[in-house]
Amino acid sequence: METVALIAIAVFLFTYALIIDERIHRAVAAMLGAAIVVFIGIVPWEALLQHVDFGTIFLLLGMMIIVNTARGSGLFEYIAIKTAKLANGSPIRVLILFALVTALVSAFLDNVTTVLLLTPMLLYVARVMKLNPIPFLVTEIFASNIGGAATLIGDPPNIMIASSAGLTFNEFLIHLGPIMAIDMAILIGMMYLIYGRSMKVSPDERKEMVRTLNGLDERAAIVDRALFKKSVAVIAFVVVLFFIHDRIGEILHIVLPFVDPTMGLEPAEVALIGAAILLFWSRQSPEEIFEKIEWPALFFFGGLFVIVGALVETGVIASIASVMVENVSSTGEAMFIVTWFAAIASAIVDNIPLTAAMIPLIHDLGTTMDVYPLWWALALGACLGGNGTAIGASANVVVIGIAEREGIGITFIDFLKVGMLVLFVTVAVGFGMLWMMFVV
Amino acid sequence: MGYSSSLIQRKFKDIVGRRYEAVLKDYSEFLLTDEEMLVPEVRSILMPLDIFVHDITDEAIEVLSAYNATISLAYITDAGVIELLEQALNHASTEEFRAKKEEEGRELLERTAAKLKEHGFSTQTRMFVGHKGDDVVRIAKNHDMVALCRRYADGESTDVSVSPIVLRICQRVETPALIY
Numbered sequence: 111m112e113t114v115a116l117i118a119i120a121v122f123l124f125t126y127a128l129i130i131d132e133r134i135h136r137a138v139a140a141m142l143g144a145a146i147v148v149f150i151g152i153v154p155w156e157a158l159l160q161h162v163d164f165g166t167i168f169l170l171l172g173m174m175i176i177v178n179t180a181r182g183s184g185l186f187e188y189i190a191i192k193t194a195k196l197a198n199g200s201p202i203r204v205l206i207l208f209a210l211v212t213a214l215v216s217a218f219l220d221n222v223t224t225v226l227l228l229t230p231m232l233l234y235v236a237r238v239m240k241l242n243p244i245p246f247l248v249t250e251i252f253a254s255n256i257g258g259a260a261t262l263i264g265d266p267p268n269i270m271i272a273s274s275a276g277l278t279f280n281e282f283l284i285h286l287g288p289i290m291a292i293d294m295a296i297l298i299g300m301m302y303l304i305y306g307r308s309m310k311v312s313p314d315e316r317k318e319m320v321r322t323l324n325g326l327d328e329r330a331a332i333v334d335r336a337l338f339k340k341s342v343a344v345i346a347f348v349v350v351l352f353f354i355h356d357r358i359g360e361i362l363h364i365v366l367p368f369v370d371p372t373m374g375l376e377p378a379e380v381a382l383i384g385a386a387i388l389l390f391w392s393r394q395s396p397e398e399i400f401e402k403i404e405w406p407a408l409f410f411f412g413g414l415f416v417i418v419g420a421l422v423e424t425g426v427i428a429s430i431a432s433v434m435v436e437n438v439s440s441t442g443e444a445m446f447i448v449t450w451f452a453a454i455a456s457a458i459v460d461n462i463p464l465t466a467a468m469i470p471l472i473h474d475l476g477t478t479m480d481v482y483p484l485w486w487a488l489a490l491g492a493c494l495g496g497n498g499t500a501i502g503a504s505a506n507v508v509v510i511g512i513a514e515r516e517g518i519g520i521t522f523i524d525f526l527k528v529g530m531l532v533l534f535v536t537v538a539v540g541f542g543m544l545w546m547m548f549v550v
Numbered sequence: 551m552g553y554s555s556s557l558i559q560r561k562f563k564d565i566v567g568r569r570y571e572a573v574l575k576d577y578s579e580f581l582l583t584d585e586e587m588l589v590p591e592v593r594s595i596l597m598p599l600d601i602f603v604h605d606i607t608d609e610a611i612e613v614l615s616a617y618n619a620t621i622s623l624a625y626i627t628d629a630g631v632i633e634l635l636e637q638a639l640n641h642a643s644t645e646e647f648r649a650k651k652e653e654e655g656r657e658l659l660e661r662t663a664a665k666l667k668e669h670g671f672s673t674q675t676r677m678f679v680g681h682k683g684d685d686v687v688r689i690a691k692n693h694d695m696v697a698l699c700r701r702y703a704d705g706e707s708t709d710v711s712v713s714p715i716v717l718r719i720c721q722r723v724e725t726p727a728l729i730y
Contacts, residue, residue: 132560187576222565230577322582330580406564500558504565511562512570514555522554 114152115424121146122417122467129460130501136460137406140413147420161419162412165273165378166266170220170408172381173263176348177223178402179388180341186223187331188338189215190231195323197235199316201309204235206298209249213257213294217264218349221254221505229512238322240315243518245305247509248525252297252497252532254505259493260290262377263352266411267465267492272377274469275485279352279377285486289543293494293536300532340392348384355380411462418466427467431474441480442549445487446541448472452491453537457498457529465492483548490540498533500525590726592617596693598686599625599658601651602713603699606662610697610730611669622693623662625655625677626686628703632679652677683715683722690723697728 125143129136147153153161180186193211197204208228215224232250236243258265262272262282272282311319332338354361359373375383389396421427438444448468455464465488472484496503500510500522506529510520562570595614597606614621627648635644655677663673678685682703690696696719704713712729720727 132557132564135564137564184576187580191580226566226569226573230573230581234577234581325582326580333576404567406567500554501561507558507561507565510558511566514559515570519555 112424114150115426117150118147118152118417118420118424118426122421125413125417126459126463129463135406137410137413140410140417140463142413144413144416147417152420152423153416157419157423158416161422162415163270163273165376166270166415167408167411168378169263169269169273169376169381170266170411171403172378172383172385173220174403175385175399176341176345176381176388177219179337179385179392179394179399180345181223181227181402182334182394183337183341184331184333185338185341186215186227187231188328190228191326191328191331193228194231194235195326195328197323199239199311199320199323201239201241201311202302202306204232204239205246205249205301205305205309208232208235208246209253209294209298209301212250212253213260213290216254216257216505217261217290218345219263221258221265221503222508225250225254225505225508226512229509233512233516233518235319235323238319239311241311242308243513244520244524245301245308247513247518247520248528249297249301249305251503251506251509252301252529252536253294254509255493255496255503256290256293256297256536258505259489260287261352263381265493266462268489269377270462270465270469271485271489274473277485278356280356282489283353285544285547286489286540289490289540292543293539296535296539297532300535304528337392337394340388344384344388344391347387348380351375351380351384352377411466414463414466418463418470421467422470427470428474431471434471435475435478438479441483442545444475444479444481445483445544445548448484448487449491449537449541449544452488453495453533454498456492456495457502457533460501461492461496461503468492483544486544486548487541490544491537494537494540495533497536498526498529500529502529590694592619592694592726594693595619595621595695595697596686596690597621597623597662597697598682598702599623599655599662599699600627600682600703601654601658602701602704603658604701606665606699607730610728611666613728613730614671614697615669617695619694620672620674621666621697622689623659623666623673623675624686624689625659625675626682627651627655627677627679628682629679630681648679683718686719687722690719690725693725695726695728696723697730700729 121143125139128134128139148158189211193207194204197207212224212228228250229247232246233243236246255265259268260283262268262277262279268282271277351358355377356374358375359369359371362369362373363371389399434444438447452464452468468488472481472488475481475484496506500506500520506525510525513520595617632644632648635647659675659677663675666673686696698716698719700712700716702713703715716729720729
């Protein structure tokens, strides 16, 4: 192997180690790794622009603007209070409703924001019910990862896969939506079996809980009614646009004949259009909103794309792909390997660098086999693999981090026991369904 | 703190930044704190009455019904007024006035006790001549809460302000006070 290839591998592994340990901020680690491969000329400027997936970065950017603008209206607090009240004092209903709401919101908005805003409410409800909050919190984590896996915009691995493979929002919904719906039902059943017994409350406690929660006024959570309505309208518009983004030209051509009927919009364009409309309509200060954008996350992605680009430029990815091609005889076999490798690896390490590294590998496999099913295998494994451990996905870290700050300890081992069970069951079910779609 | 715990906190800090503090601040606007969530144990409630208190509002009854407490109704005739009358009029006239006030007080006590009983409260009644402010503060020490009508010890004014005696009682009592 050439020296440059060895350096590219060393930089990738070194960066990966820094990301796992997180003593240095992940964005800084990724930028440092990128700086090394750029500095020694492994990734020249022209190649750098090719390797950085601006589709992913702009999609994340657009959605961050929409979410941060909408947040100021109290929309998420409103959803949280409404969900808590709907449960009507039943712990099981709290578990199910919060799981469903988390999954639904995570499917369309980013998981971190979703759990960041729902977890304090969930902790409050558990405190009112005088119940151990851990079952509710772990269910929320799993629901967030499963819900996020259902759509193109739900989880960063899906965004990266869609942007690189040119997959549409509806393709994600058709292939992964039903899998995640079934996985959600299985998850709720599993959580009920595991934790159901510990969720009993006396009629008096239930009455007290209903009284306390009914005392909460969800309308009081709306700090800006006009912004609330505009945020809901724009989010709904963006979601509709995602459904039709690949055939927007056809629709626009009917009312605007000069529009090319073959035109389609990239998901990133949809997000940025939505962001522009919301900023214009809401008259929110752009300085304040732009300050809230999670720039470290965007630089983290940018750095990772360059580091993985170094592996592509030096032929490391092509070598791994050729080894795989030699040893894998069918698409079904490749699907099995990709799904389970991505799932187990995502449980141990961050699924974002893993997906970044797997994408060019799957592209290279495309020279010898049909890789279309492999994109779904990768999305399934990378997203659901995050359920395996406490550090498997950002949502896990956020919920467990909040719990620790509130004095509730969810140990690594405790989470691992339930997480691995959920991982294996949900991935196995998902893999089975993909197998039926593409192999049988 | 173990390695996994410190690792999660490092990752949490990097992923969330200062956003969590902002979220908590937003929630604190409308969620009760642990302290606020604790319903204080209230077994007896002192409810002073006088000629200016005509009724107990339904809102007050609703709040009081949250506690399974005995309500002590105390009708107080102002000792200062009796003293003034004794100085200005003869003893017989003063006694006549006093008897009339006691009759009014008894009626009010009976009416109020009946209304409270209708709502499932157990009640005790007492009537005496005393100082409407000082005596309430003194008796309140033996109760877990004081419920004060804002017209108590005031006058027949029609404005919505709270009587100065009620405000003084609130400043001096150590038990929680409810003004209705």
